[in-house]
Amino acid sequence: MINTRPFNAYLDKLHEVTVLLPKHYYNGQSSSFYIESGHVVTRMTIVEKQELETTVKYVCRAPEMPAFGTEHVILDERLMRTDLQMGGVIRTEEFDHLFYYDGELGAVYLPHKTTFRVWAPTATEAFVKFKEHTDSPLRYIPMERGVSGTFEAVLNENAEGYFYHYQVRINNVWHEAVDPYAKMVSVHSEWARVVNEDKMNVPRYTLPPFSSPLDAIIYEASIRDLSVQPESGIKQRGMYLGLTEEGTQSPDGQPTGIDYVASLGVTHVQFMPFFDFFGVSDIDSTANYNWGYNPLYFNVPEGSFSTDPSDLYARSVELKKMIEVFHLKGLRVIMDVVYNHVFVRETSSFERLVPGYFFRQGLDGMPSNGSGCGNDFASERKMARRFILDSLEYWMTAYNVDGFRFDLMGLLDVETMQEAVKRMRTHKPDAVILGEGWDLNTALPAEKKATIQNEGQLQEAAFFNDRFRDTIKGSTFQLFETGFSLGNTQLMDHAFAAFTANAGCAGIDRLFHSPAQSVNYVECHDNYTLWDKLEACFPGDVIQNKRKHRLATAFVLLSQGIPFLHAGQEFCRTKYGVENSYTSSDLINQIDWRRRGEYIDNVEYVKGLITLRHKHGAFRLRSEEDICHHTVKWPSNADTLSIWLKDVGQFGEWCDLLLSFNAGASTSSFSLPEGAGWNQIVSGSKADITPFETGLMTGHVDGFSCAVFIR
Numbered sequence: 001m002i003n004t005r006p007f008n009a010y011l012d013k014l015h016e017v018t019v020l021l022p023k024h025y026y027n028g029q030s031s032s033f034y035i036e037s038g039h040v041v042t043r044m045t046i047v048e049k050q051e052l053e054t055t056v057k058y059v060c061r062a063p064e065m066p067a068f069g070t071e072h073v074i075l076d077e078r079l080m081r082t083d084l085q086m087g088g089v090i091r092t093e094e095f096d097h098l099f100y101y102d103g104e105l106g107a108v109y110l111p112h113k114t115t116f117r118v119w120a121p122t123a124t125e126a127f128v129k130f131k132e133h134t135d136s137p138l139r140y141i142p143m144e145r146g147v148s149g150t151f152e153a154v155l156n157e158n159a160e161g162y163f164y165h166y167q168v169r170i171n172n173v174w175h176e177a178v179d180p181y182a183k184m185v186s187v188h189s190e191w192a193r194v195v196n197e198d199k200m201n202v203p204r205y206t207l208p209p210f211s212s213p214l215d216a217i218i219y220e221a222s223i224r225d226l227s228v229q230p231e232s233g234i235k236q237r238g239m240y241l242g243l244t245e246e247g248t249q250s251p252d253g254q255p256t257g258i259d260y261v262a263s264l265g266v267t268h269v270q271f272m273p274f275f276d277f278f279g280v281s282d283i284d285s286t287a288n289y290n291w292g293y294n295p296l297y298f299n300v301p302e303g304s305f306s307t308d309p310s311d312l313y314a315r316s317v318e319l320k321k322m323i324e325v326f327h328l329k330g331l332r333v334i335m336d337v338v339y340n341h342v343f344v345r346e347t348s349s350f351e352r353l354v355p356g357y358f359f360r361q362g363l364d365g366m367p368s369n370g371s372g373c374g375n376d377f378a379s380e381r382k383m384a385r386r387f388i389l390d391s392l393e394y395w396m397t398a399y400n401v402d403g404f405r406f407d408l409m410g411l412l413d414v415e416t417m418q419e420a421v422k423r424m425r426t427h428k429p430d431a432v433i434l435g436e437g438w439d440l441n442t443a444l445p446a447e448k449k450a451t452i453q454n455e456g457q458l459q460e461a462a463f464f465n466d467r468f469r470d471t472i473k474g475s476t477f478q479l480f481e482t483g484f485s486l487g488n489t490q491l492m493d494h495a496f497a498a499f500t501a502n503a504g505c506a507g508i509d510r511l512f513h514s515p516a517q518s519v520n521y522v523e524c525h526d527n528y529t530l531w532d533k534l535e536a537c538f539p540g541d542v543i544q545n546k547r548k549h550r551l552a553t554a555f556v557l558l559s560q561g562i563p564f565l566h567a568g569q570e571f572c573r574t575k576y577g578v579e580n581s582y583t584s585s586d587l588i589n590q591i592d593w594r595r596r597g598e599y600i601d602n603v604e605y606v607k608g609l610i611t612l613r614h615k616h617g618a619f620r621l622r623s624e625e626d627i628c629h630h631t632v633k634w635p636s637n638a639d640t641l642s643i644w645l646k647d648v649g650q651f652g653e654w655c656d657l658l659l660s661f662n663a664g665a666s667t668s669s670f671s672l673p674e675g676a677g678w679n680q681i682v683s684g685s686k687a688d689i690t691p692f693e694t695g696l697m698t699g700h701v702d703g704f705s706c707a708v709f710i711r
Contacts, residue, residue: 009033009074010087014065014094017044018087019058019074028056030076035062035084037072068099069145071124071172085171086122090357095121096382101148105390106181107164107194114159114194116141116166118179119383120353121149123168128153129176130164134186140167161312163191168353177352180387182297183394187282187310189296189303197398199313202320204400205327210267210430213462213516213562214620217610218334218432219266220524221567222291222589223274223305223322229590232256238285238586240274240305240318244325250593254600262329264570264603265610268432269326270334270405272525274319276300278343279583282309289589291525291582292336293407294343294373298391323400332402334432335395339388340411345375350384358384360443370411370442380413380444388416389423396427403428409435410451411442414458417450421460434462434519434562455512462562465518467511468498472555473522479536485522485552486537487704489639489663496633496641499659501561505628515627518561522552523569528579531572544665546572547684547704550605551661554682554706557609558619558659560627567591570606571599601685608687612708615689617651634673639664640701644673654710662701672699672709682708 008020017035021028028051033044048059066072072084089095099121108115116128126143143151143166151168163186167176178185182192183200210216227234227242233249234257236242248256255263272291275298279290282303292302301319303309323333342348345367350358360368360376368376378384395401404424406412417435424431437452447454452463470476471494474483482488484495494508501518502511512518523530530552534545549572556563566573568591575581581588596603613619621627634642642660649655658678662668672678679691684705686692691710701707 005082006080007076007082008085009082010085011066012088013092014089014098015062017060017062017074017084019060020052020055021058022055026078030058030078032077033058033060034075035066035072036075037066037070041075068121068149069124083172086355090122090354091361091381099149100382100386101150102386103150105150106179106183107159107192109160109194109196111158111160111196113154113156114162115152115154116143116164117146117150117152118143118166118168118353119148119150120166120168120170122354123151123170125169126151127167128155128164129167130155130159130162132162134163159194160196162194164194165191166353170355175352175355177349178297180297180349180353181299181390183299184312184316185276185297185300185303187303189276189300193312195312200316200320200398202317202324205324207327207330207332207402210332212620212622213432214622216268216432216562217266217557217613218268218270218434218519218562218564219261219264219567220270220272220564221261221591222272222525224285224289224586225589225591226261226567227257228586229593231593232591236307238305239307240301240315240322241307243322250597252597254593254597256593258325258329260596262331264607265614266331266565268332268334268403270336272336273338274302274305274335275337276302280304286586289583289585293338293582295338295341296343298337298339298387299394320399327400332432334403334405334434335401336405336407337392337395338407339379339391340377340406340408341371341373341375342377343373357381362443368443370440371408376411376442379411379416380448385413385416385419388412389419392420393423393427396424396431402430403432403434406433406435406450408438408440409463410438410440410449411444412450413444413448414450414454415448417458417461421458425460432462433460434464437463438466452511455517459513459517462517462519463512464524464564465498465502465511465520465561467494467502468518468520468559468561469522471495471498472552473530473533474537476527479528479533482537483552484641484663485555485661485704486534486548487663487665492641495555495661496643499555499559499641499643500627500631501559503560503624503627505624505631514624515560515621516562519564520556520559520561521564521566522556523566523573524564525566526580528577529566529573529575530569531574532577535574536577544704546602547702550602550684551663551704551706553606554609554687555661557606557613558706558708560619560621563613565606568595570603571596572602605685605687609682612682612687612689615652616648616654616657618645618648618654618657621651634658634670636660636670637664637668639666640668640670642670642699656711658699658709660699660701660707660709662703662705662707665703667703668701670699672697676711678709678711680707680709682706
């Protein structure tokens with residue numbers, strides 16, 4: 001082993017070695033370089049020489065590709081020696097093709113043996129380091145290099161529950177890592193653990209097929225937030241099992257937890273991250289708070305939500321029980337996944353096992369940072385893509401989740417997302433797949449990013465529609481910029497376009513090819529809640545703010561596309577003016593069941609709108625053509641947007657619907673379309689499917705409210 005390097009040499013392409021001679025080393029001058037592999041020494045050809053600030057760079061061509069998995073020495077004409085380090089070769093397409101591996105990775109358990117297999121193509125040596133129990137002595141097994149850059153070891157004993165690490169030697173440095181394919185880890189994620197998956201099974205409930213993403217109403221929640229408040233009446237507060245408890249009530253006798261969510265009429269619950277993340281103690285979850293967008297181990301359930309994170313199977317079994325209880329209630333579960341970055345690149349298993357491969361670099365050689373978290377996962381590389389696809393498939397098959405929400409999806413590449421949709425739909429044809437298609441500054445060509453701009457390449461995925469959000473609510477990033485529902489009637493045309501899922505017929509630039517691509521929302525876990533924005537813009541005006549809040553939520557639930565609600569939005573959720581509460585306390589983030597009681601009229605109103613959306617297919621038109629054919633902008637006053645859904649009897653029992661959204665403070669009156677009289681089912685205070693006014697020829701809409709008329 002070479003302990004001191006007189007100069008550095010890197011394999012940057014399969015046949016190309018870059019040598020950097022410091023200028024203090026013979027003024028950086030050498031006339032020839034050789035590669036020594038075993039007992040064979042071969043001269044390389046210098047193809048380029050470049051003087052840099054402190055070194056002289058030589059690019060040399062090797063006559064044969066240096067074999068991976070073995071050590072090589074680079075010499076100059078003075079016979080000064082240095083080891084050949086792995087350099088930029090790992091980011092070449094040739095490397096990707098040469099070392100792609102499609103076999104099983106991780107710890108494969110059988111009662112009489114466990115096979116450990118890790119992908120570490122640039123390593124020259126590898127071991128499994130393991131122990132039977134937390135206080136057992138350490139043991140080691142050497143791993144043998146196998147095909148496509150893998151290393152493998154077999155432990156011929158019953159290793160169930162064993163704790164293990166991988167140790168690999170790369171560039172003459174030993175690295176230690178938890179298995180990225182681990183299905184269970186120890187407390188605080190210090191060790192991977194060997195599991196018998198048969199002991200992680202729970203009975204499953206099969207839901208009937210779901211017809212279309214357009215029939216979904218998504219409710220975003222945190223496992224912890226939903227159940228942590230003492231007034232929830234839930235015993236296992238903040239835990240997976242807390243959301244399996246039925247019959248729980250708040251002090252005013254109203255349902256809480258899963259019973260409450262099921263009573264709303266939503267179809268899908270999108271849970272914020274429940275894979276293993278950094279930021280909350282596994283032992284004392286009350287000590288700190290974190291949303292969970294700091295990924296550690298992608299295939300392991302988060303320990304802080306478990307009643308016993310040290311138990312080998314508790315967190316897995318408890319999560320699976322929670323998911324199946326939701327299924328029994330008719331609710332599907334969407335998993336919020338964060339494959340675009342890891343918590344810390346330098347200490348992640350990916351970087352330790354294959355340094356430089358799994359993360360993007362910019363042209364300056366520095367880590368790409370579109371995520372804002374210090375690293376961007378290189379999804380476009382074959383084994384990085386494979387990890388994402390394997391992980392998604394594992395959650396869908398092992399945990400029976402019904403869809404995925406991709407955090408910062410625009411940082412992933414189009415091909416990975418296309419493959420993800422294809423693979424998920426193979427297992428569940430009705431899987432709902434959505435993501436944030438923001439165009440962020442990552443080292444990936446614009447045409448390869450899974451952004452809204454490239455929605456034509458991802459017609460089976462849905463995107464959070466920020467144009468809808470900012471039109472109806474107002475700017476997310478400029479607190480005092482108001483949207484249509486807050487009284488900005490200059491956005492009338494944009495509001496009409498938002499209602500149509502930004503279809504081309506609305507007179508505003510088309511955004512999507514299909515309404516099933518548009519996730520309509522005005523509030524999510526990020527940024528200010530709608531109520532807090534209203535309170536900032538119109539302080540103390542509680543009555544009007546409540547009306548504006550209802551108007552915005554009605555726009556979400558009655559527009560074409562996929563409606564998305566943030567948990568607690570239905571009772572004007574507040575985070576007390578905290579814009580970004582990702583590490584705030586439970587007092588800020590918890591679902592406040594007392595507030596639900598105070599705003600119960602709002603809750604009933606939202607439930608009425610949800611019932612109405614389910615009632616008639618005209619709110620869920622399947623194509624841009626249908627939207628354009630049946631949607632007519634109806635004349636009203638300057639503050640009111642009225643929309644006639646015309647001749648829609650084929651989609652439900654009513655032939656015509658007229659929706660009116662008044663963004664002004666005064667009551668709006670206008671003539672309804674001629675013909676038979678109209679019946680009213682929604683006003684500013686009522687939302688039902690049974691008319692409370694009949695035979696109308698004139699529509700009246702209260703200030704800052706919505707009205708729906710049918711005939």
